[in-house]
Amino acid sequence: NAGVMQNPRHLVRRRGQEARLRCSPMKGHSHVYWYRQLPEEGLKFMVYLQKENIIDESGMPKERFSAEFPKEGPSILRIQQVVRGDSAAYFCASSRKGQRSNGTQYFGPGTRLLVL
Amino acid sequence: EDKVVQSPLSLVVHEGDTVTLNCSYEVTNFRSLLWYKQEKKAPTFLFMLTSSGIEKKSGRLSSILDKKELFSILNITATQTGDSAIYLCAVGETSGSRLTFGEGTQLTVNP
Numbered sequence: 436n437a438g439v440m441q442n443p444r445h446l447v448r449r450r451g452q453e454a455r456l457r458c459s460p461m462k463g464h465s466h467v468y469w470y471r472q473l474p475e476e477g478l479k480f481m482v483y484l485q486k487e488n489i490i491d492e493s494g495m496p497k498e499r500f501s502a503e504f505p506k507e508g509p510s511i512l513r514i515q516q517v518v519r520g521d522s523a524a525y526f527c528a529s530s531r532k533g534q535r536s537n538g539t540q541y542f543g544p545g546t547r548l549l550v551l
Numbered sequence: 552e553d554k555v556v557q558s559p560l561s562l563v564v565h566e567g568d569t570v571t572l573n574c575s576y577e578v579t580n581f582r583s584l585l586w587y588k589q590e591k592k593a594p595t596f597l598f599m600l601t602s603s604g605i606e607k608k609s610g611r612l613s614s615i616l617d618k619k620e621l622f623s624i625l626n627i628t629a630t631q632t633g634d635s636a637i638y639l640c641a642v643g644e645t646s647g648s649r650l651t652f653g654e655g656t657q658l659t660v661n662p
Binding site: 438468470477478479480483493494526539540541542543544 | 585592639
């Protein structure tokens with residue numbers, strides 16, 4: 436049973452470009468979470484999605500960031516017009532049940548975004 | 552604001568030593584506390600704790616939760632170099648979906 440898959444593992448972008456990060460949850464998991472880990476900081480929640488629905492986006496920056504989890508295909512975290520401060524590791528996690536049902540979150544290997 | 556504090560932030564020990572990592576929390580509606588091990592890649596799930604006083608064990612690792620004093624400890628006995636990693640503590644609430652993470656404890660086990 437493959438774990439949570441993320442790609443790309445490393446992404447380099449210049450300021451102003453767009454970054455698209457993909458996450459395929461574990462088989463049988465329909466809940467996806469995105470976290471960001473800035474250098475020297477802990478993981479910070481960004482958004483929680485179920486298939487075709489954003490459930491909680493309270494951790495997402497108000498501008499330039501968006502997330503989706505379509506019926507078919509991976510979840511996408513999109514960052515438009517990247518700035519240097521977006522450089523971080525972005526982790527995706529998935530669970531079989533929602534957090535309210537004590538669904539354990541399993542993490543992917545992360546995408547390390549570097550903005551030049 | 553919810554808060555998770557881990558200590559120590561960094562720890563260096565020799566193989567064979569026993570270590571205790573600490574995690575204290577302040578959350579509005581506590582549901583669960585989780586421990587993860589982060590090496591160079593994905594945080595790997597270790598334990599989920601929901602009830603006070605019940606120890607969870609997996610090999611040389613064990614963990615316990617105290618909901619009255621709002622903390623948890625992670626014990627690693629007979630440490631090995633492969634235990635070197637960042638150990639993350641996270642807390643989930645009843646009211647939402649997010650996990651709130653501490654900053655982690657960087658454990659280094661020297662041969």
